Amino acid sequence: MQEAKPDGIIFADPGFYPSLRKHLPDIPIHISTQANVLNYEAVKFWRDLGVSRVILARELSLKEIEQISQKVPDIELEVLVHGSLCVSYSGRCLLSDYLSNNERKANQGNCSQPCRWRYKMVAEGNPDEQYEITEDEKGTYIMNPKDIALIRYIPDLIDAGVCSFKVEGRTKSMYYASLVAKSYRKMIDAYYSGKEPDVTELYNELTYAGNRGFTEGFLLNKPDSSHYNYISGKGNPKxxxxxxxxxxxxxxxxxxxxxxxxxxxxxxxxxxxxxxxxxxxxxxxxxxxxxxxxxxxxxxxxxxxxxxxxxxxxxxxxxxxxxxxxxxxxxxxxxxxx
The missing domain is CATH 2.40.30.10 (Translation factors)
Structure with a gap:
């Protein structure tokens, strides 16, 4: 790792931190969104340990992000702005581990996304009889969030103190990564150049990459039934x-x-x-x-x-x-x- 000289190392397990500091003292360390950092006291904790950047939990509102930045101004803040959302709190879901016999661990970047699977109910004592799980406008569908897309709110997030934007990419194609990165780069550059971007055009361009429909997540309000995809757990590009x-x-x-x-x-x-x-x-x-x-x-x-x-x-x-x-x-x- 010392020879590779990465720009930074992202980790989530506190037990791993002493080894990182001992063996890689010169490489910046970032705390992952999987660590579920939800408030400024947690950010202070990691800052005092020597972490240079905190990738905040996905469940924070714009107001909470701004408050963290004001309370802890001497640390870099990163926010997920585009990609899959987890049905659970960041880093707290063990469904993939359990349903894959510990072979697909979400906190090791290999989630099998069981929240996207199709399920049926089976009556005990009558396993041959299967029942569809149905939903209505009142709710009950809790397992398949739409993808987050915050391109409209990049200026607000910069003003709130965010210095880096995270997009999903590990399991995505080069096409997906390049299209998403290009759209967000245009939005960021427009902000710093004082230009007015065509937000509708940029937003529409993002729909050509695979997605399950888009949501703002927790940024503005707590998600309701409209933030879930009732049709398919798969990304459907245009x-x-x-x-x-x-x-x-x-x-x-x-x-x-x-x-x-x-x-x-x-x-x-x-x-x-x-x-x-x-x-x-x-x-x-x-x-x-x-x-x-x-x-x-x-x-x-x-x-x-x-x-x-x-x-x-x-x-x-x-x-x-x-x-x-x-x-x-x-x-x-x-x-x-x-």
Whole structure:
């Protein structure tokens, strides 16, 4: 770890702290959201031990975050702003451990998310008879929260004293991580440049990555029944991740590492860190230079588009499900320190 020189180490178990300080004295230490830090006295405790940043629990309101910042101004605060929410308090759920025979531990970054599973009731003595668990507008559905999406509130969180924003990414694709990071980066940069961002456009862009519907979590109010997804526990993106741009041959021709099947004539979005354009696939060539109609997953191909970005460093291509004729049922309800 000393040789790798990470920017920081995130941990949650207090018993691990002495070893971290002893063996890695020069590397900043951050306390994880899994440690369930909910108030300023807990933040003071970790600050006094030498922790440089606290990733606050997901169950805090904007007012509580601001209070913590005011009471403990000499420590960095980080907040989860995008991704899955846990049905339990941060770091306190043992469902995954129990239902996976201790093989999938939530606090080790490997939660099997049993809160997303479909369940049936079985009457004791009659295991062959299964009953659907149903819900109504009064509640009873407690296991499948929507994903948190706080892009609208980035200015408020910065003003409250937050210096770093956490997004889910460990089990996500490069497409998901890049799309989410790009949207939040635009929001952060707009704040510091004094510009007025198109929040609706940025919010809508996030819907193209997998999600279970969006919620503000605990930031403004305590969650009610509208903060849960009653339809599906799986993320349902409005787009298909088609490929990664690996090299530029000319202004309209690029090498592509294919992630999902693509074909000539397909309308796609060409997305780079600097720009996003809509274009059409005109020609596809395999590694032998032979022209092909369709490129399948994991193929390495060269594609000519009818247009390309003005500037290119790296990028991805995607298609929108509506344009591809794929049915989507997404339903929405409405780090870097400086």
């Amino acid at each position: 787009s298909v991740f088609l490929g990664i741009i690996t090299d530029k041959i000319s202004d309209d021709t690029y090498k592509i590492s294919v992630k999902n099947q693509l074909k000539i004539g397909e309308n796609v979005d060409f997305i780079t860190p600097e720009s996003q354009i809509n274009t059409t696939i005109l020609e596809i060539f395999d590694i032998y230079g032979e022209k092909i109609e369709i490129a399948n997953t994991n193929a390495e191909v060269v594609i000519k588009f009818d247009d390309g970005p003005e500037y290119w460093n790296k990028g991805i291509i995607r298609s929108k499900k509506e344009e591809a004729g794929v049915k989507t049922e997404t339903r929405l309800h409405s780090g870097t320190c400086y």
